[in-house]
Amino acid sequence: xxxxxxxxxxxxxxxxxxxxxxxxxxxxxxxxxxxxxxxxxxxxxxxxxxxxxxxxxxxxxxxxxxxxxxxxxxxxxxxxxxxxxxxxxxxxxxxxxxxxxxxxxxxxxxxxxxxxxxxxxxxxxxxxxxxxxxxxxxxxxxxxxxxxxxxxxxxxxxxxxxxxxxxxxxxxxxxxxxxxxxxxxxxxxxxxxxxxxxxxxxxxxxxxxxxxxxxxxxxxxxxxxxxxxxxxxxxxxxxxxxxxxxxxxxxxxxxxxxxxxxxxxx
Amino acid sequence: xxxxxxxxxxxxxxxxxxxxxxxxxxxxxxxxxxxxxxxxxxxxxxxxxxxxxxxxxxxxxxxxxxxxxxxxxxxxxxxxxxxxxxxxxxxxxxxxxxxxxxxxxxxxxxxxxxxxxxxxxxxxxxxxxxxxxxxxxxxxxxxxxxxxxxxxxxxxxxxxxxxxxxxxxxxxxxxxxxxxxxxxxxxxxxxxxxxxxxxxxxxxxxxxxxx
Numbered sequence: 131x132x133x134x135x136x137x138x139x140x141x142x143x144x145x146x147x148x149x150x151x152x153x154x155x156x157x158x159x160x161x162x163x164x165x166x167x168x169x170x171x172x173x174x175x176x177x178x179x180x181x182x183x184x185x186x187x188x189x190x191x192x193x194x195x196x197x198x199x200x201x202x203x204x205x206x207x208x209x210x211x212x213x214x215x216x217x218x219x220x221x222x223x224x225x226x227x228x229x230x231x232x233x234x235x236x237x238x239x240x241x242x243x244x245x246x247x248x249x250x251x252x253x254x255x256x257x258x259x260x261x262x263x264x265x266x267x268x269x270x271x272x273x274x275x276x277x278x279x280x281x282x283x284x285x286x287x288x289x290x291x292x293x294x295x296x297x298x299x300x301x302x303x304x305x306x307x308x309x310x311x312x313x314x315x316x317x318x319x320x321x322x323x324x325x326x327x328x329x330x331x332x333x334x335x336x337x338x339x340x341x342x343x344x345x346x347x348x349x350x351x352x353x354x355x356x357x358x359x360x361x362x363x364x365x366x367x368x369x370x371x372x373x374x375x376x377x378x379x380x381x382x383x384x385x386x387x388x389x390x391x392x393x394x395x396x
Numbered sequence: 397x398x399x400x401x402x403x404x405x406x407x408x409x410x411x412x413x414x415x416x417x418x419x420x421x422x423x424x425x426x427x428x429x430x431x432x433x434x435x436x437x438x439x440x441x442x443x444x445x446x447x448x449x450x451x452x453x454x455x456x457x458x459x460x461x462x463x464x465x466x467x468x469x470x471x472x473x474x475x476x477x478x479x480x481x482x483x484x485x486x487x488x489x490x491x492x493x494x495x496x497x498x499x500x501x502x503x504x505x506x507x508x509x510x511x512x513x514x515x516x517x518x519x520x521x522x523x524x525x526x527x528x529x530x531x532x533x534x535x536x537x538x539x540x541x542x543x544x545x546x547x548x549x550x551x552x553x554x555x556x557x558x559x560x561x562x563x564x565x566x567x568x569x570x571x572x573x574x575x576x577x578x579x580x581x582x583x584x585x586x587x588x589x590x591x592x593x594x595x596x597x598x599x600x601x602x603x604x605x606x607x
Contacts, residue, residue, distance in 0.1 A: 255513075260421075281512050284529050288511030292425035293453065324529065324547075326509065 132241035133166075136248050136368065137266035141282030143253030145274045146303040146333070149343060151250040152180040153350040153358070154270075157365035159214035160350065163245040166205065166215045168236075170262040171252040172227055175219035181208065182346020183216050192220035192227045194236065201239055210351075225257040230264030237265040246368070255289060263290065268368075269298035270330060275305050275315040284325055299330035301364065306335045331364035332375065333357050401433030405441050409448055416452050427457035429476075436465035439472050446473070501538065510534070510548065519555070530570055536560070545589065549573075558596045563606050567592040577601045 138151045148171075155167045169177035172192060178184045186206045189199035194217070201217075208214035217236075220227065237247050251262030263269060269290060273283040287297045302318055309315040318332055336357030342349045349358040350365075356376075363373045397415070399408045416423050428449055437459075446456040458476035461467055470477045503521035512531025516522055521538035532548035534540050539561050540552045546564035551573040553560025558575040566589035572579045574594065579601035591606035 281531050284512040284531060288514055291508075291511070294425075326527075 133244040133247045135237050135265045135267045137262050138270045139251035140272040141286040142279045145272050145279050147272050148176045150272050151248050153348045153361035154365050155248050156348045157350045157362045158246050159211040164213045165246045168217045168249045169219035170249050172219045173224045175221050177250050178218045180343045187218050190218045190220040192223050195228050195232045228261050230260050233261050234265045271298045272301045297327050299328050301331045303333045304335045330367050333360040398431040401435040424453050427455045429458040431460040434462045436463040439469040442469050562594040565591050
């Protein structure tokens with residue numbers, strides 16, 4: 131039946147959509163899946179940087195949509211994983227260069243050759259967001275444990291519902307267990323209480339993430355990184371595996387034990 | 397949505413489609429009440445509009461008309477119908493005994509959680525079976541009943557009725573208005589959720605246990 135199209139979106143900017151797309155994509159490829167990543171953030175392309183592939187770009191998404199390049203020509207093969215490809219966004223154009231129908235057509239061409247097509251959505255709720263979610267079979271909503279990011283996630287879920295899409299699954303990114311304990315940060319329980327959707331992953335704050343994005347080597351590939359482990363777990367859950375939530379909070383114990391209940395006793 | 401009562405039906409539907417397409421994101425998911433005025437509309441004509449709306453992700457929900465033909469067509473399609481107030485037939489007044497029928501007042505029922513950015517407006521009462529999240533708003537000419545948590549904003553008695561009330565199973569609104577009064581929730585409220593009702597007393601909004 132071909133690839134599953136998974137769109138990673140958030141509403142708010144800067145919560146970690148691109149980092150999530152890169153890391154989950156690499157984790158899937160590492161597990162032997164055939165994966166294409168599509169950067170739908172036309173005009174503000176980033177995913178190629180985080181993947182370390184910027185210098186290999188010849189053609190981009192808009193070149194394909196406007197017929198200047200064949201789809202295969204715009205697909206950049208990852209150096210380490212030959213079954214992992216990136217279709218970069220155009221840097222010099224804007225969101226209107228692509229339509230939701232273009233995105234559906236593009237992903238339909240790719241479906242038969244791949245297992246997963248991950249689409250990195252731009253921030254916002256306008257055209258770029260609509261382009262990114264139009265072909266989605268599944269939507270992952272990235273949020274941070276703070277009120278403004280959760281508010282925007284709520285708006286996104288409402289828009290998905292209004293468009294008769296599944297409400298999606300939630301990734302809580304950059305969680306600091308000690309800040310939650312001090313009640314400075316929303317807890318996963320408080321977040322699901324507001325949003326009422328399933329969590330597919332909780333990614334702890336990890337100082338390895340920023341340097342890894344800068345060097346183009348996703349943290350997924352660092353065995354000892356806790357964020358990397360969390361992204362690998364998200365990839366396995368996407369593949370339908372039941373993966374228990376990792377214990378991130380050895381010192382106090384309590385928090386992540388309680389979280390595991392939110393997933394139905396992971 | 398109001399459409400011309402006299403123009404050719406084909407151009408009426410084309411015009412309707414164009415109006416929706418211009419603002420598709422605004423209309424997406426909407427339930428449409430079609431006001432066709434005095435025009436008699438056949439069932440197949442209504443069916444074509446229903447299909448047109450559904451292709452765009454909207455649902456035809458109700459039909460308003462003074463024409464009996466139109467109302468029959470709509471009822472045959474299980475749509476709600478209503479007649480404009482001015483044209484409502486006068487109920488027979490020569491009843492010998494007082495009617496046991498309780499007429500009630502019109503309202504809008506929303507069977508889902510209202511998420512951030514959603515808005516419900518109604519000239520009558522509004523009943524929400526679900527939460528009203530922060531960033532969502534309800535504006536009602538009458539009362540507002542929320543069978544869930546209220547965290548967004550509500551304006552009851554929006555046309556100036558100070559007798560309007562707001563009820564919720566957990567009352568922590570961003571902002572609450574009744575008629576011309578405005579109230580906000582205490583910020584430090586680490587409270588136990590309980591059903592509460594907001595009313596105006598002595599020109600102030602007060603919140604009481606809902607019983």
